[in-house]
Amino acid sequence: MLARLRARAAAGAGVILITHDLALGLGAADRVAVIHAGQIVETAPAAGWRPRHPYAAALMAAMPALAPDLGALRPVAGRMPVPGDAGLPACRFAPRCPRAGAVCVTTRPALRALAPGAMVACHDPEAGR
Numbered sequence: 001m002l003a004r005l006r007a008r009a010a011a012g013a014g015v016i017l018i019t020h021d022l023a024l025g026l027g028a029a030d031r032v033a034v035i036h037a038g039q040i041v042e043t044a045p046a047a048g049w050r051p052r053h054p055y056a057a058a059l060m061a062a063m064p065a066l067a068p069d070l071g072a073l074r075p076v077a078g079r080m081p082v083p084g085d086a087g088l089p090a091c092r093f094a095p096r097c098p099r100a101g102a103v104c105v106t107t108r109p110a111l112r113a114l115a116p117g118a119m120v121a122c123h124d125p126e127a128g129r
Helices: 002-010 022-028 054-061 102-106
Strands: 031-036 039-045 112-115 118-120
Touching (some): 031 054, 039 054
Antiparallel strands (some): 031 039, 112 118
């Protein structure tokens, strides 16, 4: 199936691949978009991608291919927010974020450019620093 998608893309067709497999997405796509609780938190070129949003960095740390053994895997802490919950913070990742501040609860972060072709929705980006 992946070969068919690549062939269509090579023929000029636009292809959107939605997956929970970050390694597959990075290997198959020209660009990636990381979505948390229905909000895009980061977009960037796939080649050489370095996560800048704390959730994107947590996903990378949870990838089995990057862990030397399964005991080294770091799951994303906390629980996913419940859609429609009236008590959701402005940044949906705030309750699980090690760098969250008061602004994260009250003000939704806008996608903003941080690097050529890369955008991040975070009040304190650069998770990979």
